[in-house]
Amino acid sequence: MTSLARQTLLFEWRRFLPAVLAIGFSSLLLLLQAALVLGIFGSASVYVSGSSADLWLGYPGTQSVDQGRPVDPGLMSLLLMDRQVERAEPFYWLDADWRGPAKDTGGVSVYVSGIDPGPRGLMFARALSPQLRQRLMLPDSVIVDRSELDKLGATVGSSAFVNGHRVRVVGASSGLRALGGVNIVASLDTARRLQSGSGGGPAWPAYLVARLHDPAQSRAVARRLSGQSGFGRYQVWTAHRFARQSMLFWMFDTGAGAGVLFLAGIVLLVGAVITSQALVAAVTGSVREYATLNALGISMRALRWVVLEQAVWVGAMGVVMATALGTVLIALARSRDVPVMFNLQVTGLCVAVVMVLACVSGVSALRSLRRADPAVLLR
Numbered sequence: 001m002t003s004l005a006r007q008t009l010l011f012e013w014r015r016f017l018p019a020v021l022a023i024g025f026s027s028l029l030l031l032l033q034a035a036l037v038l039g040i041f042g043s044a045s046v047y048v049s050g051s052s053a054d055l056w057l058g059y060p061g062t063q064s065v066d067q068g069r070p071v072d073p074g075l076m077s078l079l080l081m082d083r084q085v086e087r088a089e090p091f092y093w094l095d096a097d098w099r100g101p102a103k104d105t106g107g108v109s110v111y112v113s114g115i116d117p118g119p120r121g122l123m124f125a126r127a128l129s130p131q132l133r134q135r136l137m138l139p140d141s142v143i144v145d146r147s148e149l150d151k152l153g154a155t156v157g158s159s160a161f162v163n164g165h166r167v168r169v170v171g172a173s174s175g176l177r178a179l180g181g182v183n184i185v186a187s188l189d190t191a192r193r194l195q196s197g198s199g200g201g202p203a204w205p206a207y208l209v210a211r212l213h214d215p216a217q218s219r220a221v222a223r224r225l226s227g228q229s230g231f232g233r234y235q236v237w238t239a240h241r242f243a244r245q246s247m248l249f250w251m252f253d254t255g256a257g258a259g260v261l262f263l264a265g266i267v268l269l270v271g272a273v274i275t276s277q278a279l280v281a282a283v284t285g286s287v288r289e290y291a292t293l294n295a296l297g298i299s300m301r302a303l304r305w306v307v308l309e310q311a312v313w314v315g316a317m318g319v320v321m322a323t324a325l326g327t328v329l330i331a332l333a334r335s336r337d338v339p340v341m342f343n344l345q346v347t348g349l350c351v352a353v354v355m356v357l358a359c360v361s362g363v364s365a366l367r368s369l370r371r372a373d374p375a376v377l378l379r
Contacts, residue, residue, distance in 0.1 A: 006313065020314050023319070023354060024317070024319070026272075028322035035341055035343075038346060041250045045247050048246065052122050053211055054210065055225070055236055056209055057078075057079065063246075065242060079225070082224065085213075088211075089116045092206060094206070095109065096112045098152055100154045100160040113184065114186055114190065116187075117136035117187045124176070127176055135171050136170070136186065136187045140166060140193075141187070142162070143170060156169055275314075275361040280364065308363070314358055315359070318354070318358070
């Protein structure tokens with residue numbers, strides 16, 4: 001009966017084409033929505049994912065990386081005393097006001113990231129090329145994401161004012177977009193001057209980051225450092241945990257992800273209805289063939305398995321079409337600086353959900369087999 005299901009799909013493809021398109025369209029929407037969710041909310045952890053640090057030390061109870069509070073720079077000695085720490089450096093993060101001269105943009109809220117611009121610097125090691133990092137060694141120089149240049153009213157080489165302090169845009173890169181604002185990257189010295197000029201208290205870093213000799217020991221080192229006493233208030237996270245924590249905070253705790261999840265449910269519901277109706281129509285169109293098979297001695301139970309297998313094949317073909325088209329659309333979106341992220345685990349979850357949807361639609365189509373009675377051949 002397995003070959004019968006495939007042969008029916010092959011020779012009666014016009015009947016099953018609407019179901020394949022319906023499941024494919026639902027799968028495509030789900031994949032693109034997942035990529036957008038990961039890209040948009042994943043930008044909240046761009047500071048972590050774009051860097052090569054294995055450990056993050058910050059203020060205890062910090063829920064997202066963009067909510068960092070100043071920590072005592074003296075805690076750097078705590079990191080450097082651990083035998084597993086290869087390199088440690090401060091990371092400055094502060095809210096600031098940007099005013100660009102190219103056009104009247106008013107005040108634009110920006111996030112200033114102060115990093116070590118040296119070739120061995122950890123922060124944004126994966127997002128900034130060595131050539132761009134070297135440009136930050138110039139006094140009062142900054143780098144912005146290329147997609148934010150128009151919003152800032154700036155161009156590479158132009159000047160602007162951050163917290164009333166004159167800075168110069170020395171480069172533009174991709175992968176620096178922040179969630180809820182514009183990310184500006186500067187050197188440690190420039191960030192200290194901007195923080196001091198804002199009147200926000202002592203120019204202390206928001207985090208201390210470290211790279212380990214063996215990244216596989218990051219969890220053990222984080223637990224060991226967190227157990228130290230006498231160094232004041234602090235907390236240590238692994239890079240993976242901190243990035244995940246930041247993304248989940250924006251996705252669920254802020255309420256921003258509720259609308260996305262609701263839309264995903266609507267997509268699945270519409271896809272289930274359309275796909276089930278298309279499969280019902282296909283099975284109904286073949287009711288005389290099924291009745292003939294029943295008259296020849298094939299049980300209704302075997303015919304039900306044929307319909308369910310057809311539903312699985314319909315789902316598989318729809319998923320293959322959606323994945324191929326989705327890969328192309330995601331690549332196109334990335335070339336246009338649209339925040340999307342292609343994650344194999346999430347993609348696998350989407351595929352599993354769509355296949356369950358196809359199976360449910362197949363079960364719904366089983367009701368049409370009630371008409372596959374040999375008596376219909378006499379009409």
